[in-house]
Amino acid sequence: MIKLKHVIYLYGQQQMVFNFNANKGETITILGPSGAGKSTLLSLIAGFIQPNSGQILLNNQDVTEVPASKRPVSMLFQDNNLFNHLTVEQNLALGLSPTLKLSPQQREQLLRIASRIGLDTYLSVYPSQLSGGQKQRVAIGRCLLQHRPILLLDEPFSSLDPKLKKEMFELLYEIQQEYQLTVLMVTHQLEDINKNNCRCLVVVSGEIAFDGDYAQLVKETQIASYLGINASSL
Numbered sequence: 001m002i003k004l005k006h007v008i009y010l011y012g013q014q015q016m017v018f019n020f021n022a023n024k025g026e027t028i029t030i031l032g033p034s035g036a037g038k039s040t041l042l043s044l045i046a047g048f049i050q051p052n053s054g055q056i057l058l059n060n061q062d063v064t065e066v067p068a069s070k071r072p073v074s075m076l077f078q079d080n081n082l083f084n085h086l087t088v089e090q091n092l093a094l095g096l097s098p099t100l101k102l103s104p105q106q107r108e109q110l111l112r113i114a115s116r117i118g119l120d121t122y123l124s125v126y127p128s129q130l131s132g133g134q135k136q137r138v139a140i141g142r143c144l145l146q147h148r149p150i151l152l153l154d155e156p157f158s159s160l161d162p163k164l165k166k167e168m169f170e171l172l173y174e175i176q177q178e179y180q181l182t183v184l185m186v187t188h189q190l191e192d193i194n195k196n197n198c199r200c201l202v203v204v205s206g207e208i209a210f211d212g213d214y215a216q217l218v219k220e221t222q223i224a225s226y227l228g229i230n231a232s233s234l
């Protein structure tokens with residue numbers, strides 16, 4: 001589903017090298033210190049930046065030269081996902097049509113997703129009138145309307161309070177299962193990891209220094225202590 005073959009990206013003298021495979025329906029948490037290259041990895045997969053060399057395959061197709069808008073990928077950021085001058089309905093509609101003109105079938109889809117994310121009574125509201133969690137729900141709804149099988153999240157809920165964050169993770173997990181999405185999520189917060197069932201990647205100095213589940217990660221003492229985790233975190 002996702003394959004990065006010796007992908008090299010250069011920021012000046014700084015080199016990043018990524019080799020990585022993900023299967024359909026997998027959820028992968030990406031950890032690592034600030035400046036390690038986590039967002040760069042997502043940007044390469046999304047197509048926001050082009051590698052200097054190497055190959056990126058999505059759904060068995062080489063997309064290395066394919067622009068972001070044509071890749072089977074949606075991306076959700078920590079904030080600024082919405083257009084403040086557009087209503088919730090219009091922000092959602094952007095997932096279906098850049099002109100905001102929807103066919104009756106598309107409008108039906110929009111209403112179904114608005115109900116799925118619990119915002120069907122907020123369609124005419126502007127983002128400034130929404131809470132942080134509601135804004136992220138709209139952004140998730142728009143990703144779902146794009147019908148793209150890969151969802152990339154860059155610290156999506158880190159500005160939310162713990163209760164809301166938990167709710168958002170539950171919604172994300174349900175949606176991931178329902179739509180069989182392949183999810184890659186960057187986080188700095190260890191409590192965001194689904195410790196029972198999650199593949200973790202640790203990016204250090206522009207390379208994937210660890211790839212395995214959380215229980216294995218804890219045993220990799222050098223990397224675990226670097227991230228500030230130990231066996232009691234299990």
Ligand SMILES: Nc1ncnc2c1ncn2[C@@H]1O[C@H](COP(=O)(O)OP(=O)(O)OP(=O)(O)O)[C@@H](O)[C@H]1O
Pocket residue numbers: 011012014032033034035036037038039040041
């Ligand atoms: N546009 C850019 N031009 C030059 N260097 C950049 C640019 N964007 C990022 N970098 C550098 O590339 C490195 C990796 O950045 P990146 O944002 O991928 O790290 P990150 O692991 O996501 O960090 P954080 O957790 O702080 O968001 C950093 O050293 C950063 O300074």
